[in-house]
Amino acid sequence: MSEIILHNYFRSSTSYRVRIALAMKGLKYDYVAHHLRHGEHRGEGYLAVNPQGLVPALIWTDGTMIAQSLAIIEFLDEMAPQPPLLPADPHGRARVRMLSQMIACDIHPVNNLRILSALRSRYGADDAESADWFRHWVNETFQPLEKILSLSPQTGKFCHGDQPTMADLCLVAQIANNARFNVDMAPYPVISRIRNACMEIPAFVEAAPQHQPDAE
């Protein structure tokens, strides 16, 4: 059995989600940084680890490689169940997965670095246009997310009840990204309240981009 390894990048919000999960579960790991803007994740060495060349990728203690942040978080939750990051009941799990995927499928992929780079190279989108694109897709999903969280009696101190779940990991990591593109959070009081509650938990703070070894 070897050490857990996390291939990641301080600013990557999908990496941030996984770092929070590892910190909440008290799992120590070897932090391997890949500088996305320098293309370090596209080198042959890393492609031999994760053929997709994206971060994060987890190497478990038995050598198994798992990519895709939500797959990693569910795996960690199964291998190290305390504290749980998914509710015990199927309906609760479905709601947490739905909230997580609203961010993980409908916001992050269309706003990540490779898409913003493609908009620049294909259409000459400058920084202001990239930021407008970013904010547009955040707002498209944060509006219904705020509504769902506001209306549902299942929302508690956190997205689902009074213990943080996978949905909160996605929410906090997304909001960290939002700050870099000046997303106005005023229309999202419930989302903001939940984010503030998360940031009182040491695991969320420790895992934040600015506290990583490769932070700039």
Add this chain to the structure above:
Amino acid sequence: MSEIILHNYFRSSTSYRVRIALAMKGLKYDYVAHHLRHGEHRGEGYLAVNPQGLVPALIWTDGTMIAQSLAIIEFLDEMAPQPPLLPADPHGRARVRMLSQMIACDIHPVNNLRILSALRSRYGADDAESADWFRHWVNETFQPLEKILSLSPQTGKFCHGDQPTMADLCLVAQIANNARFNVDMAPYPVISRIRNACMEIPAFVEAAPQHQPDAE
């Protein structure tokens, strides 16, 4: 207890994933069509059901609404476990979720209708450019997916072993979309072989876009 309702659209690949799951489990449901190109999913009636205004959305027999296709499939797998769409072991589940999310996070969201429409309205992308964008992001993920499936001893008749899983649902639905944009499948022999194996299963055929009541 009421009937299961699936809000969907024949051509939506995320809807197609869920239809396969329902068919495999032998669950009957009320098919409610929303014509995406006519904006029917943005009407007030549907927004009261799913504030995100996207398809698919499942209404379970107790009235619970679940959006996001992978959350729906995992819920169905928990409520109607036979045949299972996820492996019994945590490592297997992690691999199936990873393969599913490679498609569900890294291909579909950046290529769906709302993004192609935004490229048109913001940058004047015509049909040829949209198709090139679509193919680019499919290939970016299908190349490593083909590699992972080719190299892993866990790949069987299907993406994971010899029974179809959630990963196969995502794969088949993506390939149905690919056909509309003339994606060359020649570089993907393992993916193609798995797709063909799936299409011998009646549930995959029944759930196909062309067999839905709103098919054009």
